[in-house]
Amino acid sequence: MSATMMPPSAVDTLDWVNARGSIALADLRGRVVILLFWNCDDIHSVNLLPRLQRLSTRFHDGMVLLAVHTPRYTAQRQSLVVSKAAHRLHLRAPVANDADWKAWRAFGIEAWPSAVIIDCEGRVARLLKGEDLADDLEILVGNLLDDAAARDLRRFDAAPGVQGGEPQMSLRFPGGIALSEQRVYLCDSSRNRILECAPDGRVLRQFGSGTPGFWDGNLTDAGLCDPAGLALAGDSLYVADTGNHAVRRVRLASGHIETVLGCGRLGYDSPRPDVGARTLAISAPRALLLRENQLYVSLAGQQQIWRMDLPSEQVEVLAGSGLNAFSDGPALEAGLAQPAGLAYHGGHLLIADAGANAVRALRLADGQLTTLAGAGPWQSGLADGGADAARFAHPEALVSDTGGALYVADTLNGRVCRMQPSGRSNWSVQTLVLPQSLQEPAALAIAGRTLWIVERNAHQVHRLDLDSAMLGKFTIGA
Missing domain, CATH: 3.40.30.10 (Glutaredoxin)
Structure with a gap:
């Protein structure tokens, strides 16, 4: 111009x-x-x-x-x-x-x-x-x-102002959830903190000061920034600290928060054996999955899935060429587009490939990436059916149950879908019928026959009984 x-x-x-x-x-x-x-x-x-x-x-x-x-x-x-x-x-x-x-x-x-x-x-x-x-x-x-x-052309008066805001609620744009037998952990994302809640919704502890920042420490003496995803195992709660471009770990016994991956600075480093995980500059981790001492990380900004061996702290690229693309094939050559939610099912790492409007599957045995449903970055839509017919709009989360079904938060369609295997290599997609519409469901968790749904834009968490289809609100209290 x-x-x-x-x-x-x-x-x-x-x-x-x-x-x-x-x-x-x-x-x-x-x-x-x-x-x-x-x-x-x-x-x-x-x-x-x-x-x-x-x-x-x-x-x-x-x-x-x-x-x-x-x-x-x-x-x-x-x-x-x-x-x-x-x-x-x-x-x-x-x-x-x-x-x-x-x-x-x-x-x-x-x-x-x-x-x-x-x-x-x-x-x-x-x-x-x-x-x-x-x-x-x-x-x-x-x-x-x-x-x-x-040239005496410059003005110094006030710039246009802004107004409006969100209602004061217990959560503000929540973005992640993890469950244990006695605790519910929630990313209160826009308040830069993690809440540990009792089953009745009482807040027991807060991790993170609430002020955006990047520093380790105990409980509210640590800094988080827009945390978006959680993974829980034993005494450790892992946090995708998206705004800090890092992965953090909360030692639940002590409340101490420490960094395990990322240096707190946006970047596009590649893992190397001679470079420590905490010195890497990475881009926008969105979701985590922990399985057998292996931490899987979706890096939305790098269009990749990484895997970290926790005992050795060694990191490797598991899938994604690094290009914003939509293609199947050998994992390191295949294309992902802003991958978000992760789940495990039958030897596969399942991926809510948000920017590709698709659900992908990475076969861990041989590293082959395939598409289960969805048609690509510019083929969003709202449709149930088989893999070829189904359409999503920026799905950000998924979770699998013990019976083999997969639940998908189809975020910008405002719905939750159930995906089930249909034949040897096909999946069917069906929208769950709920008593109310949802405003950007962004995180899911499951316990028995109860599906937990984090509704980001309504600042709420719901519990769905999968047998009765009853939907109840999980109320957060002081």
Whole structure:
């Protein structure tokens, strides 16, 4: 884009879901405006947001960040869904719902995330693309503001404010659950903590200070950031500490929290025998599975599944070429797309491949990755049936029962499905009939014939009796 080009007027007609009043680009002359085109379920957009918010704080007297959300799924065309996503991701900037892709098309955007930079005279200065655009953006914004100040064009008045928020509830965008015989563990994700609850919902302990950060310590003296997945074994509770790009371990006897994988910094390192697990920079661990002293980790940002041998602390890539792709075959050559939930079934590691809108199976004996149901990143939908017919929309969690059935949280369709083997190599998908609709079910657990459902956008946890189909709320109390 040329620096002499005026920005399209499509921005002025957007639905700003959290702004105080309407926003017009002409009213922002004298400031550098960053139009961030993003999607709340694109992991690269999510990884970029903290950097841009820090940049917005640094240039608070000269830069305006405007986050333009464009949908990938039908549910994301709703302004309420976009507003909740902004709250879940701690966005403190005005957020627009570009439901019909008008602004996206007007600016010629091709991929998430992309940033259009508008200078203090209201002209398009640059278009930057990709998760790593923040460094270039910081230099560019500084130069544009210096130039505007030298020409007496810079304004220093307040930027557009935001309003609204979520109701005060016991949980805020919960994102993970683990069960023992006497305890329920929940990721209170947007409050950066783990709650240990009694079967009646009483909160017994809190792990994590509640303030986002990355440090080890006991109970509330440790720092977590947007924890999303849990795995429990004996005295250890493992946490996918997504916002810190790390895996943590809670020693339940003492309450001590320590890091087992990741250095707390976003990166794309590959495991090597001579590199310690805690020095690796990784991207967005989302879910965990623990089996026979092997910890399986879904790395949404690296499009891979890793396995960590806990006694030796050795780490290896188990599946995924590292490219955002959708292909079957030998595990290290096959493609995954933002893998999330994990489960085990009959010698297979089952994967909720969220970005691929599919459920995948990795045969552990020979490392072959296959697709059980779902059609790929741009083939989302809502359909039951056999493997070829079934469609999902960003499934984020799954769990298997002792009878061989698999339950899937089809997150952006707002439903839970049951998958069952049909013949030697096929699976059938059927939506569970529930007495109420769900707002982004994002985590599942099972105990006997009770299925636990974490409803992220409603800030609630439910218990479903699989025999009677009765659905009850798990109430969290002090």
